[in-house]
Amino acid sequence: MSGITGKAFGSGAATAPGRARTPGRKRTGSLAWHVGALLVLAVVLYPVLWVLGASFKPSREIIGSLDLFPTSPILANFKGLADGIADISIATFFQNSLFYALGSVVGILISCSLTAYAFAKIRFAGRNLLFSLMIGTLLLPYHVLLIPQYVMFQKLELVNTYVPLLIGKYLATEAFFVFLMVQFMRNLPRELDEAARLDGCGHLRIYWSIVLPLCRPALITSAIFTFINAWNDFMGPLIYLNEPGKYTVSLGMMMFRDQEGVANYGGMIAMSLVALLPVLLFFLAFQRYLIDGMATSGLKG
Amino acid sequence: MGTAVTLVKDSPPDAPRTRPAAPAAERRRGRRENLAGYLFMSPWIAGFLLLTAGPMAASLYFAFTDYNLFDSPRWIGFDNFTTMFDDPRWQKSVEVTAKYVVIGTPLKLLLALGVALLLAQSRRGQAFYRAAFYAPSLIGASVSVGFVWRALFSDDAVVDRTQSFLGFHAGGWVGDPDWVLYSLVALTVWQFGAPMVIFLAGLKQVPRELYEAAEVDGAGPLRRFWSITLPMISPVLFFNVLLETIHSFQIFGSAYVVSNTTCGPADATLVYTCYLYQKGFKESQMGFASAMAWMLLLAVALVTAVLFWSQKRWVHYEEDAR
Secondary structure, eight states: OOTTTTGGGTOSOSSOSSOOSSHHHHHHHHHHHHHHHHHHHHHHHHHHHHHHHHTTSOHHHHTTOOOSSOSSOOOHHHHHHTTOBTTBOHHHHHHHHHHHHHHHHHHHHHHHHHHHHHHHHOOOTTHHHHHHHHHHHHHSOTHHHHHHHHHHHHHTTOTTSSHHHHHHHHTTOOHHHHHHHHHHHHTSOHHHHHHHHHTTOOHHHHIIIIIHHHTHHHHHHHHHHHHHHHHHOOHHHHHHOOSGGGOOHHHHHHHHHHHHGGGGHHHHHHHHHHHHHHHHHHHHHHHHHHHHHHHHHHHTO | OTHHHHHHHHSGGGSOOOOTTOOHHHHHHHHHHHHHHHHHHHHHHHHIIIIIIHHHHHHHHHTTEEOOSSSOOEEOTTHHHHHHHHOHHHHHHHHHHHHHHHHHHHHHHHHHHHHHHHHHTOOTTHHHHHHHHHHHHHHTTSHHHHHHHHHHTSTTSHHHHHHHHHTSOOSOSTTOTTTHHHHHHHHHHHTTHHHHHHHHHHHHTSOHHHHHHHHHTTOOHHHHIIIIIHHHTHHHHHHHHHHHHHHHHTOOHHHHHHTTTSOOSTTTTOOHHHHHHIIIIISOOHHHHHHHHHHHHHHHHHHHHHHHHHHHHHOOOOTTOO
16 A cells, blocks of 8 residues: 555556446546536635635625626735734734644654554554554544643643643644554565664664654655644634734634724735635645545545 | 554564563563553653543543632532533534534535545546645635635625525525524535545555456446445445544534634524533633533544444455455
8 A cells, every 4th residue: 555655546547437438438428527527626616716816806895796806906905914913913923823833743743753653663562552542532522621631731821822732742642643654654664674673773773764764755744734734723722822922823813803804804815815825835735745645544544 | 443453463473472481582572672662652651641531531520510710620410411401502502513413424425425436537637636626625624714604605795696696595694593504514515625535545446357347247337336336435435434423523613713703693503612612711611611522522432333333234344455
């Protein structure tokens, strides 16, 4: 299974189930295929194109007009963002989100890869039990932990800091990424680390010099997903951050709506677009890793 | 999720188990492996104890107390639960969430499967469509999309206009208690790309010989789908049903943002976690909110158990899947 590297998609016969037998049928079939696919595409992309178009429209035209793109585009919505929200510069929110997202990525890469290495490469007592527990947390609704974690961080006076948001990432609580990396590591050729063991390498050395470099695709997938999840995260910051100067982009946008609301609808939509950009750019650059990583998660489940 | 089982199955072949009679060196090696294992696992173990197991125990305790975060918790037995069951807003939140899960999840999965089957027909352009359809799953949870959704479904906006044109409903969905939940359903269905990608990967694993043999035997497309495709991708279907159902029970952000933080109008988008949030963080009723969280856990556990129990009947695992 080479899902993550994308090799799975390079092989196999050209036609799939239900192929047509005559050239004529083939052409109609293929036309119908494209029409169907394009229809879905139109619906899927509409909201994205809409926000792109609306961000260049004057506020009062945004809701009522059915034109996807304005006849005379304006930049006022974006220029208005330079004023910031309630005396806080937009850049502050972006810095905060960036800090949160990058901090999460570092944590996930270290903690989840260590845990995954133990599950995949070390034969220790209790491994299977711990693995089942880990999979169990994958299904556990986060909301059961919400209240007690909040109480704990409140007692520790860590509310309104990024510690509650980040600490879980450094303690491998995101089971999905551990799972993804375990799957990947178990598919690495066993001979490599066995040879290294015979040469007297310890686990730390094997982890660092052999397994990690070979796991690059899984690490990249995890890093991008982590970044995007943290960037989009809404509930965590909503609960833990209560000082506008510390707000992430998501919270900044909610504040924007509270303060300017309908009066500056264009500004709100422009901000929405700007907030989406990092995610969309990441997606364009790394879609292969994301989609193949996603596909792999289901196959062995 | 058969994973734990697979793990057990693949460990033995290359290492004979340490027998009691094993030489001392081997036992030492085993001890070293244990030590290494637990050292590598230590972040996870710390996280599990501090952020999962500990809080779960605390939450279970809070569920039986009256606790406002400032005074110490006061034991009140099952009062939170009896209050909850009599609370019309709680009942409403259960109803809203159930409706959302029961309507949204099957629609999303059907669309995901349908589009995956469509895309699997041809390899030309497949990668492009796959990527484009997947994109909404990455941005769907963001506040931005929540804003966009509210705009698209307000009075006089595109959905309203289209509908009025077709003549079956007037007015935006977000202001109408009877319709607003469907805007959230539309939002989750819009994110069908993630399960679709998993379906597509599953479809690629179906051996082509099966289809060829069936075609020789004269099986039509419908028959081939029913007797080959569906059983062969049933593990993937199971995975998608399980994860999508569990996730949709926990919807929060989109309901909160699309409803303009009110979870309304008229509590029409008061999804379970929205009410939990209001109780816990707006009204500081930590005990009540914990009790609510445990009811959610029970519901999710029940659904998971039923799904796992039912999989014997409809999920087909290949003997030599690995």
